[in-house]
Each structure stands twice: as C-alpha cells, then as structure tokens.
Amino acid sequence: MQKITISNKVFIGLCFFVLFFTKQIQAQISIGTPTYGFTQACASNSFNTYNTTFSFTNEGNLGPTNQFSIFLSDANGDFTNSTTPIFTSAAGAVTTSSATLTFSLPTDTAGEGYRIKIKSSDPVASSPGSASFAAYYKIQDSPFSINNLVSTGAYCNGGEYILSIDNPGTGENDSPLNYPSLTFKWFRETGPTTSVPVGGNGPTLSVTQPGTYFVETDYGTCTSNSFSNRVTVSEAVSGEATATISSSLGNPYCPDQGLTTLSTIAGNSYQWFVDGVPIPDAINQSYQTDQSGTFSVIVDLGNCQASGSIDLVSQGFTSSIDVLEENEIDIESGETLVATVTTTATNPEFIWYFNDAIISGATTNSYEATELGNYRVEITQTTGCVVTNEFVFSVNVPFNPFPEVANIPNLISPNGDGINDKWVIPQDYVSGTDSEITIMNNHGKVVFNTKDYQNDWPQEEINLTSINKVYYYIITTPDKEPEKGSISIVK
Incomplete structure (x- = not known):
C-alpha cells in the first residue's frame, strides 16, 4: 500500500481550500454605485417620488428571498447611523441587472450632502455610496405672514x-x-x-x-x-414716523364676513381714534370694528412716536321700511297695508314672505298686505359685497278696547297671555258714560278710581301667590243704582 506523505496531505488540503474559496466567490454578487436622474430632491406632501438605478453581477447567485434596500445617509453623506432603509423591495422581486427602485424621502430630510447606497440580503452585499445631492422635505410650502x-x-x-x-x-x-x-x-x-x-x-x-x-x-x-x-x-425723522394701518378684510370691506381687524406697527403702547375721537380701551396693536370712518392710531416707539390713519369703508348698506312691527287693519272692510322699503343697496334683490313662505312674484321694494299674519322682507345687495338685511312685521285685526260683554266679570287672570288679563266691563260703564269706577282691596283701601274707565285695570303688575287675591268694586252711574261685587285674581 502506498503511503500518504505529509506533503501529500498539505497538497490535498490546499486543493479543498481553493475549491471552497472559489465556490464562495462564485456565490457572491457585486453591486455597483447607484445613480439617479435628478440634481436635487425637493420633496413635499404633493410630490415625493424618486428613482435610483444600479447594476449587479452574478444574477444567478441571488437567493429566492433576496431583497434590495436603499439606505440614506445623513446630510453630510455619513452612513454610520443609517440603519433603517428608506425602501426595501419584495422578496425575489428583483432578479436581473440593471434594476431601478423607487423611494421617498423622510419628512425630516434637510441638507445639501445626502448620499444613498444599495444593500442586498441574500447574499449580503453593499454598494458604494452614490454621488452627493441636495435633499429637502418641504413640510411647510405656502406663503405666511410676518x-x-x-x-x-x-x-x-x-x-x-x-x-x-x-x-x-x-x-x-x-x-x-x-x-x-x-x-x-x-x-x-x-x-x-x-x-x-x-x-x-x-x-x-x-x-x-x-x-x-x-x-x-x-x-x-x-x-x-x-x-x-x-x-x-x-x-423716524424729527421724532415722528409713519404708522401704517392694515385691514384684515381689505378696504373697502364686507361686514357680512364679520369684524375687520385693524393692525399697525409694533411699539411700546397704542391709542386708537375714530374720526378724531379716542376710542376707550383701544390700546393694543390691533383693533376690531364693523364700522366705516377715519381710524387713526398713535404708537409710542420709545424715544419717538409714529402715527397713521385709514379711511375705512364698509360695503354694507342701510335700509328702512315704512310700517310698524305690529299693524292693525280691518280686513273685513277691504282695508290693506302697503309696506315700502327704502335702501342704499347696490342692485338690490327683494324677497317677501308670508308666514315664512315665499310670496310668488313679490320681487319689488313694496308689497300690499291683504291678509292677517306675519310678513318678512329680505333685501340683498347683489353687486360687490353680498349682504342681506331683513324686516319683520305683522298684520292683525284692530284692537277694540271696549268689546261687547253682557255681564260684569268677577274673575280675571292678569298673567300676560293676552286672555282675560284686564277687567273688561259692559259698555254702559266705560269711558263716555260718566260712570265712576272704584276698586278696593280686601282691607277696604281704594286702589283704583276713575270716571273715564278704559277697560285697563289692573294697570300695574299684581304679585300673585298660591292664594287668590280678592278685590271689591263699586260702579256708580248717573241714572242707575250702584253696582257692587268682587273680583278674584287668579294666575
């Protein structure tokens, strides 16, 4: 059997290492520097969409769960504290190079030196930082006042x-x-x-x-x-300066919009005037009014004063009507009431109402009332400042202070409801008959006496309690026996 020498073992181990390292390299990707098509990112709540494009190598090495994320540096281009991405793609959504991702800026973005970089998750890789760019999120982007x-x-x-x-x-x-x-x-x-x-x-x-x-x-x-x-x-020249006055509703202004605020320059103290007369307690930098006139102000600036004025004009109008709020006409005898409006409104429009219903065809400044009830007229200025005024009036039957009654009543209820409030007696004893009316309380003290009775007692309010009050009357006529009796007062 052939022996394996130490040198052979080293050679074999080196081969395995090279093979493993080569596979590791082949399993990686390389992400290029991201680019973008804008010169500066000026975001707001109406626009906050930007694109970046990047390339990467070894597309086949992307894992099925891989996600690409965009990281934003601080305003100086430093990624040290950039740990949360501003965009992350869905798993496996990006598989080919090159790729374009869309992102939005955080609302606290503000600076001239931002950069972005791209990172992948499977395998883990990171691009270099992009070129720097100015980026701001305009959280407030409308005119304001000073x-x-x-x-x-x-x-x-x-x-x-x-x-x-x-x-x-x-x-x-x-x-x-x-x-x-x-x-x-x-x-x-x-x-x-x-x-x-x-x-x-x-x-x-x-x-x-x-x-x-x-x-x-x-x-x-x-x-x-x-x-x-x-x-x-x-x-200030020679100790005197000009204090401009502005009107919040403009000048002329429309009073239908409410009070206009007059404002002047800042100072230590203030005094407002209207038509040359000081306005009590008008000692602030602003003053509210709904009137027309020449308004002026004196402002204490410390070692000198400032003054100014404004001829304030209201685009409102004045109107009047030639009838009373309560009118009496005898409808049965054919009597009518003509109401006429006089107004300074420009191109006025008139709408008349009867018992809260619009009267068809009644569009002029006058109307002839032929029915008993409640009437109303609205006058609207239709040119310039659109303002509406109105008048309300009623038409009732004539009041008869001496109605026909058969008997002298012994009970009344003066509670202000218009029913049985007064002691109304037959016409044989009222004004013009030379009858003397005497009314006494329950102690015999005379509280009322007249020879010209107008059916108007009690003339003053009577303090009513849970116990009915009782009065006594004596009616003396020139040719009849005196009439005597009692009057109970109830609630």
Missing part, C-alpha cells in the same frame, strides 16, 4: 425694530412656526429683483437699518413657496 401683514415699521434714531413670523398659523396663514424643526433665512432687498441675506436663522429679526425685509423657510438650494410678505422699515 408682523400681522402690516407693510411698514419704524424705529427711533439709535433704536431697533423687531420683525417676527406670525404664530399660530390659521386660515390662509400656515405659519412655519407650527413646525419646530424648520429654520429660516432673512433678507433685505437691494433692488427690484435682488436681495442680500441678513441676520440669523430664527423666527425674529432685529432691524437697525432702513430697508425692505422678508423671510423664507430655509430649504437650501430647493425653491419653495414658503416665504413671507415684505415689510419696509424706516428710521
């Missing part, structure tokens, strides 16, 4: 003026201060289309130089719609 949209500001000689982003954001003012991660860039205009950066990256700016200023949310090289209004700041 200094309450007041377009001017002023400071005293040697002083300063503070510009600040308004917060909180409501309605059309989506304030970026609602998103604490954001920073800002302040600018001063140097020409119609040019500006220079000023100040820091916070939400306020201290201004000590005249000029027109604005601020943008810092999205680096990405353009966005997240910018403010312009504010022109001046230095």
Whole structure:
C-alpha cells in the first residue's frame, strides 16, 4: 500500500481550500454605485417620488428571498447611523441587472450632502455610496405672514425694530412656526429683483437699518413657496414716523364676513381714534370694528412716536321700511297695508314672505298686505359685497278696547297671555258714560278710581301667590243704582 506523505496531505488540503474559496466567490454578487436622474430632491406632501438605478453581477447567485434596500445617509453623506432603509423591495422581486427602485424621502430630510447606497440580503452585499445631492422635505410650502401683514415699521434714531413670523398659523396663514424643526433665512432687498441675506436663522429679526425685509423657510438650494410678505422699515425723522394701518378684510370691506381687524406697527403702547375721537380701551396693536370712518392710531416707539390713519369703508348698506312691527287693519272692510322699503343697496334683490313662505312674484321694494299674519322682507345687495338685511312685521285685526260683554266679570287672570288679563266691563260703564269706577282691596283701601274707565285695570303688575287675591268694586252711574261685587285674581 502506498503511503500518504505529509506533503501529500498539505497538497490535498490546499486543493479543498481553493475549491471552497472559489465556490464562495462564485456565490457572491457585486453591486455597483447607484445613480439617479435628478440634481436635487425637493420633496413635499404633493410630490415625493424618486428613482435610483444600479447594476449587479452574478444574477444567478441571488437567493429566492433576496431583497434590495436603499439606505440614506445623513446630510453630510455619513452612513454610520443609517440603519433603517428608506425602501426595501419584495422578496425575489428583483432578479436581473440593471434594476431601478423607487423611494421617498423622510419628512425630516434637510441638507445639501445626502448620499444613498444599495444593500442586498441574500447574499449580503453593499454598494458604494452614490454621488452627493441636495435633499429637502418641504413640510411647510405656502406663503405666511410676518408682523400681522402690516407693510411698514419704524424705529427711533439709535433704536431697533423687531420683525417676527406670525404664530399660530390659521386660515390662509400656515405659519412655519407650527413646525419646530424648520429654520429660516432673512433678507433685505437691494433692488427690484435682488436681495442680500441678513441676520440669523430664527423666527425674529432685529432691524437697525432702513430697508425692505422678508423671510423664507430655509430649504437650501430647493425653491419653495414658503416665504413671507415684505415689510419696509424706516428710521423716524424729527421724532415722528409713519404708522401704517392694515385691514384684515381689505378696504373697502364686507361686514357680512364679520369684524375687520385693524393692525399697525409694533411699539411700546397704542391709542386708537375714530374720526378724531379716542376710542376707550383701544390700546393694543390691533383693533376690531364693523364700522366705516377715519381710524387713526398713535404708537409710542420709545424715544419717538409714529402715527397713521385709514379711511375705512364698509360695503354694507342701510335700509328702512315704512310700517310698524305690529299693524292693525280691518280686513273685513277691504282695508290693506302697503309696506315700502327704502335702501342704499347696490342692485338690490327683494324677497317677501308670508308666514315664512315665499310670496310668488313679490320681487319689488313694496308689497300690499291683504291678509292677517306675519310678513318678512329680505333685501340683498347683489353687486360687490353680498349682504342681506331683513324686516319683520305683522298684520292683525284692530284692537277694540271696549268689546261687547253682557255681564260684569268677577274673575280675571292678569298673567300676560293676552286672555282675560284686564277687567273688561259692559259698555254702559266705560269711558263716555260718566260712570265712576272704584276698586278696593280686601282691607277696604281704594286702589283704583276713575270716571273715564278704559277697560285697563289692573294697570300695574299684581304679585300673585298660591292664594287668590280678592278685590271689591263699586260702579256708580248717573241714572242707575250702584253696582257692587268682587273680583278674584287668579294666575
């Protein structure tokens, strides 16, 4: 038998190692550097889709469960803390080279030096990092306001003026201060289309130089719609500066939208006036009103003052109607009531109602009421500010203070319901008959006496308790025996 020498054993072992190593190499893949078709990634809630393409070798070595993942570096291109992929393909979904994957940016992305790399899971492999690119997720991407949209500001000689982003954001003012991660860039205009950066990256700016200023949310090289209004700041001359006043609803404004807010420049204290008269307690930077007039303000800036005014115009209108809220007509005798509206509304539209139902064909400024009931007219200004006013009135039968009654009542209930509230007696004893009416309480004290009775007792409210009150009456006539009796008062 041939002996196996030590050198033979070494040779055989080396062969097995080379064979094993060769198979291991053949079982691996190599992933190339990923590329992308964009120069910068400026994402927002309306767009956040990007593609990257990469190649890899040894397609046949991919395991059936393999997944390709995209990892995003930090803003400086470092992958040290990049442990969670921003995209992972389905198992076995990618089997051929080259491949394209789609990903989205995280909402906290903000910087100029991001990179991506591709990793596989079966077998495990990683690509080099891509070329760097700027990437921002524009979490706030709409215009916002500074200094309450007041377009001017002023400071005293040697002083300063503070510009600040308004917060909180409501309605059309989506304030970026609602998103604490954001920073800002302040600018001063140097020409119609040019500006220079000023100040820091916070939400306020201290201004000590005249000029027109604005601020943008810092999205680096990405353009966005997240910018403010312009504010022109001046230095007070001879101790006096101009305080611009803005109206939140514009000028003219529509009062149907509610109160308009008048705002002026920032200062230490304020006093508002209307038509030259100080408005009590109007001592804040803003003042709300729904009136027209000349509104002015004096602002204390410290070592000097600023003042300004605005001729505020309301696009509302005035109207009047020539009938009372309650009207009496004798329908049975053919009497009617014509109601006419006078208005300053522009292109007015009239709608008349009877008992809450629209009266067909009643579209002019007057209407002839021929029925008893409740009426209403709406006047709408249809040009400019659309505002509606209304008037309500009723038509009732005429009130007869001396109705025909057969007997003198001995019970009334003055509770305000309109039924049996007054002591109504036959016409033989009322006004014009020279009859004397005397009413006494249960102690014999006279509480009412007249020779011209109008069917109007009790004339004052009677305090009713659980026990009915009793009064006594004496009716003395010129030619008859006196009538006597009692009157019970019930609830």
